[in-house]
Each structure stands twice: as C-alpha cells, then as structure tokens.
Amino acid sequence: MKAFLPQALRFVTPTCLLATGLGAALLASTVPSWAATVPLATDILPSGVPLPVPAPSFVRPPEDSSTELLGHAGGARDWLARQGVSLTIQDVEEIWGLPAGGTQRGATYDGMTAAALMLDTQPLFGLKNGLFNISALQIRGRSFTAERLGALNTVSGYDAGRSTRLFELWYEQGFLNNHLNVRVGSLDLDTEFLVSQNASFFLNSSFGWPLSTSSNLYSGGPSWPFSALGGRIKWTPAQPLVLMGAITDDNPTQGPFYSTISPTERDPSGTTFSTHGGVLFMGEAQLWLDMARQLAGPDAPALPGTWKLGGLYDTGRFPDQRYDANGTLLASPDSSGAPYYHHGNWILYAVIDQMIWRKAKNSGKTINFFARAIAANQTRNQFAFEIQSGFTFDELLPDRPDDTIGIAWGTSLYSAQARHYAQDSVRLGTSQPYSLTPEHHFELTYQAAVTPYLIVQPDFQYFMHVGGTTQDPTTGKRIHNGVVAGLNITTTF
Template sequence: MKRDVLSRLIRAVILGGLSFFRLAAPALAADNPPVTDVLPSGVPLPFPSTAPDSTPQGWDTTLLGDPSGVRSRLRAHGVRLHLQDVEELWGIASGGLSRGATYNGATIATLNLDTAPLSGWHDGLFNISAIQLRGRSATADRVGAINTLSGYDASGRNTRLFELWYGQGFWNNRLDIRLGEIDPDTEFLVSDNASLFLNADFGWPGVPSANLYGGGPSWPMSVPGIRARIIPTYPVSILVGVMDDNPTGGPFFSGQSVLDMNPSGTRFSFATGVLAMAEVDLSVDAAAFIDAPTGALPGVWKLGGFYDSGAFPDRRYDTQGHLLAASDSNGQPLMHHGNWMVYGIVDQTFWNPDGDAPKAASIFTRVMGTGGKQNSLSFGIQAGFTFHGIVPWRSDDVLGLAWGMSNSGNRAWNFNQDSLREGGDGILPLQAEHHVEVTWQAPVWNGINVQPDFQYIHHVGGGILNTSTGRRVGDAAVFGLNMTTSF
C-alpha cells in the first residue's frame, strides 16, 4: 500500500513537471514579476492552472487599458509602468478596544525597464516601485490584535521607496538573480491562495513579524540584498536570498513605529545582522496522484526557513540571570546571537470538475515554528479554502474561508507567569490569538476588484487588558471593504 502511494506521488511529480515543461514559454527578462507582487493582501487570485505565467500581462485587465496604443509602444521599447490603488474601510461591530469605523489606503507605482529592447542586453530587468500610504490603523486604534486586519494597515502615513533592484537571467532564466533593495515577502514564505485574504497574517505572518528587527523585511519595508531563483528541473524551483535583517536601522525595542524610523525607505543599515533565507518549491498535478477523471489539480508544496545572525533579547532573563519580571532585575534582557525559523506550505487544488474555468476549489496550509528563548511567538499556522466560480452568475468571483493562530514562545509565556506572580499592573494570563476570515473577491470592471470581508478575532492581543474598562479586551467582530484598482 505504501509503495503504491509513493509510486503515485512520484508519478504526480513527474507528470506535473513534464506538463510544466511542455507548457513553459521562453522566459522573459529576469523573470518579469507580476504587478501583483507589490500587493501584500487581497491579491486578485487567478484560476488555478498548471501553465506557468510567463507571458507579459495584458492591458485588458486594467481600468485605462491601452489608450491610443501608448502602453504598447512603450512596452515595445522595454518600458512598463503600472499604477495601483487600494481603498479600505473597516468597522468594528463588537469587542476590541472601541467600536467605530476607520479608513486606510495605498497607491503603488511600479516601473519595469527591459534591457533587451533598450540596449540589446538580453534577460535583464530594472525594477523600481514606490508607495504612498494614508489613513489610520484600525488594528492599533480600535482592535489591539497581534495580527493587523490588513496588509495595508501600516500604522502610518507617508510616501516611500519600496523596491529598487536589477535582475539578470542566465540559461534561459533557469537562473535568475536580483540585486538591490528587495522585499523578500513578495517571493519567500508566500501561499498564493492565502494572499487572497486581507488579514496580514496570511501575507507576511505574525511569527517572523513579531520576532525580527522592525517586523522583518516585509511590505512596505525593504532591505538591501541579493536573491537567486534556480530551476534545476522544471517541477522544482529553489529560492535563496541574503539580505540585511533590519529594515528600520533601529534597535529591537523602540517606542517609534517602523515607518517613523525609516520614513522614506532609503535608510540602509547593516548594523544588526544578516538574514539568510532559502526555500524549495515543488509543482505537482494531484490529478495524476489520485487518478482523477477531471481536469488538472495543480498544487505547489514548499519547504523553507531562515537564519538571522543578529542579537536577540531573551524573553525571560536579564544579563545577570535574574527574571526580567522580578524586582531585582536590571531590566536589560540577556542577548542571544542568531535566530531561526522553519516553515512548510501547501497550496493545492482539490476540485476542478470542468478541467478549466470557471469552477475550482483549493486548500492552503502554512505552518511555521522557531525557538522559544528569544521569540515572543514560537508557532504559527494558517489554513483555509478558496472557491472559484461557485457564486451563480458570477463566474470570476472568488470566495474564501480561512483561520490562523499565533502561539507564544515558552519563555514569553513564563515571563507572563512571572509578571502575574510579581503582581504587575495590567497583567492578565497569556492566551493564543485566533482569527477567522470570510472574504468575497468580486471583479466589477476591468481592473477593479471589490472585496467585502468579515473577521473575528478570538483572544485579542493574546488576552490583553482594556485600560478604559478594566477588563480583558473582548473578541472582536470586524467588517471590512477593500477596493483594488489597477490603472
């Protein structure tokens, strides 16, 4: 029985790889990134397919299209300019810190320059993008959750550089290298199906965000670094990256927001450590594995991790070996050199009755774990379903249901218990925060997606105290509306 299962798995991998190889078109300059790479959440989710997206994105999916052929002429000369806008409204219906409505938004501009038509140098790509952020943080002002309600909930307002890199492809882009100011969370640690959801935990998760300097190099922050994508054989893709570990350039603990510490996105610091990331991606057609009579069931399985060479504070002990919560503590945490995290991701279509659009259903799971000495969160998991074309008369709509949770590290939990014994003010027993999200992504016009959203946060902030009421913050019920426009 085990041999039969193993043989089917190997067959699925081989057939998926052969399908990928047959369908793969010649690669573009330095693996042209999708324009949705700059979106941290609520990403338009394409219908699942075994065919790689290796062709230029057309203008028929944008609001303005190709006026008078200007964009086509620019593309012929290697120039692509994209403009995207996101508007969000959030209403806290119950629980949290306070009820009420909050607005936030972002505008993102991206310029790609293909070196082949510009200079004759093949497989080179120059990329620069900038972000304008506005509005207020519903999470910080009204909820108090560990994971923000949206990837665009950046707790600040400014205009900043996002990415600035040059990419070069080799051997028909079987090797693709990018060098410059990069944002690793557009490629590493990504679940494509999870990117549909708005809660930031489904993008760059809460575990690395809580444990790395400045939340780690993630949207809207970026860091100097180099990354390489290697395709040794077409079912397999390997990502490796080495970069600065601190997008703010500031200390681990700071009273300032990350945007205030690096307001323009041009502060480059190498003072704390180096972050090395690696990930192996495997493309699989599960239809071959289960001998399904229907169409292809594409999936991507990933295994990865990172190591940060910086110094990280102990979550329970000070430099003298005393408890940080004790009255005789010097208040200076013991520092540990190095930090790490491992993760696994499964994105898998399991229902595709027609073999093509419009109906399909997929599942995703992402699990991550790390050490407990120097990390406030040591374990996280997200899982959910996405459904294409099941809304009557709305074949392009996507429905999603997902859940996520973050759990404390052992020393962070013990610190909480120490604080309770010491009688610290405003301290309550620590609990794991859970969030459930139901979302509906609906294209309403070329380039315009509207996405109603509902989230329920259980054990907000791990069970924090609401100082205005003197009681634990209640579970929050939140309604949201996201509108994403691609011009």
C-alpha cells in the same frame, strides 16, 4: 478573476508561480526576452490578491492595456512596451468598522497607491534576460487595529504606518535559459519567500507575512512596506523543483529591537539602505505537482499544487523573553529592564497550496486549500508556533464566473519563555493578573470583479482572545472578542 480581470490582476496566480519560481522552467521557453521572475502588478499587494483558476502550466498572456483604467493612454503604453518599459499604478481604498468587542467601536479608513516601473534590458540595451525594477508606495489613513481593535494580527496588510516611500529597487539577470537567475538590490523577501498563493487572497496581514516573522525580526524583517539590501538566487534544476536562497540585511530601518518609534517613522522614505545589525539568510525548496494526475492518471482533471519547505537564520542579537542582562527575571521589580541578548535566531516553515476539487477537466469551478505552519526558537521569540489554513472557492455563485469566496483561520502560540514571563509578572505583582492565550482570527471574504480594472472585496473577521491575553495586563479589564467588517476596493490604472 479569470478572463474578465485586467491583465495585471487576472494572471496573479501565474504571477505567484513566477514570484516563487514554480513556473521558471516553463516560462523559459515562452518568454525568452524577460527574466524568469518578471513581477506583475499584484506582487506589490500585501493582501487581497485576486486568484484566477490555477493551471498546471503557465503561458504568459499577451499585454492588453485595454483592461486597465487608463487603457492605452493615447498610445503611450504601447510605445513604452516596444522600448521594454512597463509602468503600473494601483490604488487601494479600505474602510474598517468595529461593531462589537475590541477597545473602541467605530470606523477607520486606510489606503495605498503603488507605482512600479520595469525595464527589459533586451530592447533597451540588447542584454537578454535582464530586468530592472523600481517601485514606490504612498500609504495613508489610520491604523484600525491599533486604535480600535487591539489585536496582534492586523486586519489588513495596508494597516501600516503612513508614509511615502521607496519600496523595491533591484536588478535581475537570468542565466542558463532562465533556469538560474540572480537578483540584487533592495529586496522585499515576502513577495517570494514564505508565500501561500491562496492565503494571499485574504486581507488579514497574517496570511501574507505572518506574525511569527513580523514580531520576531527587527522591524518585521524585509517585508512590505520595507525592503533590505541583499541578493537572491533562484535555480530550477528540474521542472517540478525550484531552489531559492537570499542574503539580506536583517534590519530594514536600522532601529533597536524594542522601540517607541515605529519603523515607518524611523525610515519614512524607504531610503535608509541599512547595513546595521546582522545578516539574514533565507532558503526555500519548492515542488510543483498535479495530485490528480499523480493518483488517477493523465486523463484526470488537473489539480495543481505547490508544496514548500523553508527557513531563515538571522545572525543578529535577539532579546531573551524572560531574563535580563544580569540574569534576573525581567518581571522582577529588581530587574534592570534590559533583556539579555542572544546571538542568532531561526525560523522554519512549511506551506501547502493545493487544488482539491475541480468540477470537470479544464473547468474554472474549483475548490483550493492552503495550510502554513511555522516554528521558531523558544528563548528568543515571543511566538514559537503559528498555523493558518483555509479554502478558496472559484465560480461558486451562478452568473459570477470571475468572483472568488474564501474562508480562513489562523493562530499564533506563545513561546515557553514568553509564557513564563507573564506568570512571573503576576507572581511578583508587577502587573494585573492575566495570562497569555493564543489569539485566533477567522476571515470570510468575497472578491467581486466589478469591471476589468476594479475589484471590490467585502470582508468579515472575528477575533478571539484579542491581544493574546485573558485581560489587559495594565488595567485588568477583559478585551471582548472583536467583530470586524471591512471593504477593500482595488483599482488598476
């Protein structure tokens, strides 16, 4: 994913730097006409994001429509670009198979088509550093994880409910030479917050918006494929440091915390624009640094890294994991079944993205490491701790300079209240004997650049303790470890 990849894909690492604010100070002098956080096409992808070789600085590349399937579209793209208009369309096709374990062997298809329109306000209206963005999704297929695997962590970010929907709709304005910019509208927070650049390369959805947030927040929070009304501010007080904060509605689909109706069924068009429920506050501090030059001096090969600390606080009402509204154990036959609701909830996290080896100065042959740790409130959340880690290898294979290989692992640990509920259920005889145990998932993936606009990614995943239990609490039967094989094909038009 270097010079061989299309414009929209091969610069996704700079895109991630932009999306997280790490290149804002550098970008301010190189792209004066665009707001500091211009999203490229890959910001709309929840997983399987291509990774070019990281660089210690960012220079926005020139537009090159010839690297996309439709090319210059008879000159239409070039004309639109002169007017400040950019349109990107991406298509993702996936097939997943379960040769062993899980609940039902077989294969399942899912897919997505995404379109994003961006308007630069300077050529259109003479307003410098303004950007309008609107995007939409068409999600299709069936859920492999729900129907065949039974795991807590879905095998792909595209393993979502079928819908044709609005994704994001916002306006952003840059100030102070783009060292400060403000975005307002309907926002998807997982394109900027809690992001690990290298983790996003993997297909399992937990490496994007993790289980700790998707299961502990209403409708999974403002995360793909949902967005929520709110605003985000980003400030670069000094070149290595970026500070971000966001305030949004905490319930994108306006539903209860527990529901038999899926979030995509509740809001199939993405136009609910909910103001129901609580307010979600999210903040993050980010530090960009070059470890090699810090330790070995300016002549050492660059080893860029990104280190982040962040957290969120939700003012909404969250169910206790063990007790009902009357103070009775939820697992008791005498329980009303309606949990006690607490006011407020918090989650904290840390993210490291670090290049740890480079063959030579300016070489594209690199090894990159990532780690992400998450902690959450023990009484309100089913999962209190989560950790993911992995490596990506660029230019590892001879004669394949544009390909990347990755290996990663992740797990989520239950909160004390959730474990106590399981023990209560067995002790009081309201379920088959079982205990909660962390689900572990491993992923080995290979991303190949077949053409400048076509990415093919075969993928292998292995799940231990599928569903996070020793056995199914409703049947008492054990769910065997899952072996998953898949293929992702992404095309940029």
